Amino acid sequence: xxxxxxxxxxxxxxxxxxxxxxxxxxxxxxxxxxxxxxxxxxxxxxxxxxxxxxxxxxxxxxxxxxxxxxxxxxxxxxxxxxxxxxxxxxxxxxxxxxxxxxxxxxxxxxxxxxxxxxxxxxxxxxxxxxxxxxxxxxxxxxxxxxxxxxxxxxxxxxxxxxxxxxxxxxxxxxxxxxxxxxxxxxxxxxxxxxxxxxxxxxxxxxxxxxxxxxxxxxxxxxxxxxxxxxxxxxxxxxxxxxxxxxxxxxxxxxxxxxxxxxxxxxxxxxxxxxxxxxxxxxxxxxxxxxxxxxxxxxxxxxxxxxxxxxxxxxxxxxxxxxxxxxxxxxxxxxxxxxxxxxxxxxxxxxxxxxxxxxxxxxxxxxxxxxxxxxxxxxxxxxxxxxxxxxxxxxxxxxxxxxxxxxxxxxxxxxxxxxxxxxxxxxxxxx
Ligand SMILES: Cc1cc2nc3c(=O)[nH]c(=O)nc-3n(C[C@H](O)[C@H](O)[C@H](O)COP(=O)(O)OP(=O)(O)OC[C@H]3O[C@@H](n4cnc5c(N)ncnc54)[C@H](O)[C@@H]3O)c2cc1C
Numbered sequence: 001x002x003x004x005x006x007x008x009x010x011x012x013x014x015x016x017x018x019x020x021x022x023x024x025x026x027x028x029x030x031x032x033x034x035x036x037x038x039x040x041x042x043x044x045x046x047x048x049x050x051x052x053x054x055x056x057x058x059x060x061x062x063x064x065x066x067x068x069x070x071x072x073x074x075x076x077x078x079x080x081x082x083x084x085x086x087x088x089x090x091x092x093x094x095x096x097x098x099x100x101x102x103x104x105x106x107x108x109x110x111x112x113x114x115x116x117x118x119x120x121x122x123x124x125x126x127x128x129x130x131x132x133x134x135x136x137x138x139x140x141x142x143x144x145x146x147x148x149x150x151x152x153x154x155x156x157x158x159x160x161x162x163x164x165x166x167x168x169x170x171x172x173x174x175x176x177x178x179x180x181x182x183x184x185x186x187x188x189x190x191x192x193x194x195x196x197x198x199x200x201x202x203x204x205x206x207x208x209x210x211x212x213x214x215x216x217x218x219x220x221x222x223x224x225x226x227x228x229x230x231x232x233x234x235x236x237x238x239x240x241x242x243x244x245x246x247x248x249x250x251x252x253x254x255x256x257x258x259x260x261x262x263x264x265x266x267x268x269x270x271x272x273x274x275x276x277x278x279x280x281x282x283x284x285x286x287x288x289x290x291x292x293x294x295x296x297x298x299x300x301x302x303x304x305x306x307x308x309x310x311x312x313x314x315x316x317x318x319x320x321x322x323x324x325x326x327x328x329x330x331x332x333x334x335x336x337x338x339x340x341x342x343x344x345x346x347x348x349x350x351x352x353x354x355x356x357x358x359x360x361x362x363x364x365x366x367x368x369x370x371x372x373x374x375x376x377x378x379x380x381x382x383x384x385x386x387x388x389x390x391x392x393x394x395x396x397x398x399x400x401x402x403x404x405x406x407x408x409x410x411x412x413x414x415x416x417x418x419x420x421x422x423x424x425x426x427x428x429x430x
Contacts, residue, residue: 005028005177007180007181008030009036009126009128012183012403013402017181018115020181021124027122027124032129032131033192033193036119039189039192039193040108040111049102049416050111051416059074062409064215064272064409065407065408069387069407076428077423086103089118090117098412100413132170132201133170134201134204136167137163164395179398181427182399183198183400185404187212188371188375190370196212198404199380205398206395211378214375215374215408216272216374217268217275218258218372219285219366219367221260226257226362228325231256232323234254237253239252239270239286243274243283248273248274252266252291272410275377286361288358298354299354302353306345313338315338336353375403376408377406378406390422390429399426401419402418
């Protein structure tokens with residue numbers, strides 16, 4: 001039986017504590033908040049999209065950073081096993097659109113309560129209001145650089161590799177253990193406790209941390225009209241994001257205008273794929289408001305509307321084409337005077353108007369910040385972590401799991417699956 005210290009009582013930390021305790025270890029969990037699972041509580045708009053019931057290909061294809069690293073972890077603790085575990089813990093689940101799995105109750109609090117109950121049943125020592133300040137590797141308080149080796153053999157590496165020694169709490173208390181699992185999350189939604197401490201622990205013990213950035217996050221738009229559209233939700237549209245002429249991303253679905261720019265499912269997913277590019281330069285967003293119609297079909301449709309309103313003004317002839325909030329913007333961008341009689345509009349003007357409906361464009365200037373980001377991209381480099389066990393390759397007995405690692409996925413339950421699977425890998429290895 002080992003003495004296992006878990007830092008962070010979020011999704012990953014709670015799960016690893018449960019698995020380690022089920023394996024017979026003495027487990028101590030340290031959480032700086034007054035309760036466990038603060039971020040878990042707000043997941044899935046308070047309903048907690050626990051995992052995704054898709055097949056393995058879907059799981060891997062939905063991971064945006066380092067999917068190959070997750071091969072062993074995903075197969076060792078699958079989405080099916082996650083679902084079975086929650087059902088066993090008394091949380092009946094249901095599968096919704098896109099294979100998203102939620103508690104039948106629609107309450108994330110049920111997921112947290114079930115994990116809490118299991119921690120208690122297993123005798124895990126949960127320490128709330130307890131912030132870990134430092135992780136110390138044996139023989140090197142300042143940072144675990146490998147010792148001097150005469151020859152670069154695996155055996156020498158093994159002999160000289162530092163091992164986990166102790167954690168130091170903010171109040172100065174030092175706690176030793178056989179293993180330490182760092183599950184401190186990322187830096188998004190800081191109010192939930194994710195303040196990025198784990199990145200510091202990693203760096204101070206000799207690990208690489210890749211560049212961090214907000215992901216699954218809304219985007220800012222340059223043009224004045226985006227702000228005017230605040231609150232407007234567009235459904236069944238096609239969005240394409242371009243870097244110059246190069247198409248970077250295309251998706252059909254739903255998006256939303258906000259006071260700073262754009263959000264909603266299409267935009268959030270796009271941020272995961274091309275957010276890095278957007279941090280370097282401005283990109284173009286092109287929205288097709290009528291993707292079900294070809295340009296010719298749309299022109300026929302506009303012609304029909306114009307025929308029905310021959311003697312009316314242009315501004316009174318386009319009501320059926322788009323939502324009311326969009327009308328003044330489209331009229332202005334069309335370059336056609338709203339007062340112009342429909343029967344005076346030239347074919348060229350009409351075709352240009354159709355083009356505008358299929359190519360409503362704006363400039364994306366950047367990503368919103370961490371406090372609006374569902375996930376942090378980047379983190380502890382997976383190159384320094386064993387994918388089978390989540391143990392550090394630099395410090396024996398030190399493990400990193402969940403969002404603190406350089407792993408992230410699209411929305412749909414995949415990020416929590418990463419937390420559960422990496423947690424199980426560590427919980428089974430300690
Ligand atoms: C609004 C929102 C909605 C989301 N919805 C979903 C969803 O429906 N489905 C999905 O799959 N994913 C969702 N996610 C992502 C998901 O919440 C994360 O991927 C997941 O919570 C990561 O788990 P974690 O345990 O690694 O980190 P966290 O859940 O962030 O837990 C880290 C814990 O460590 C504690 N901690 C940090 N530093 C210290 C320290 N020094 N000492 C002690 N404790 C410390 C923190 O207080 C925190 O409790 C959502 C995220 C957000 C922000």
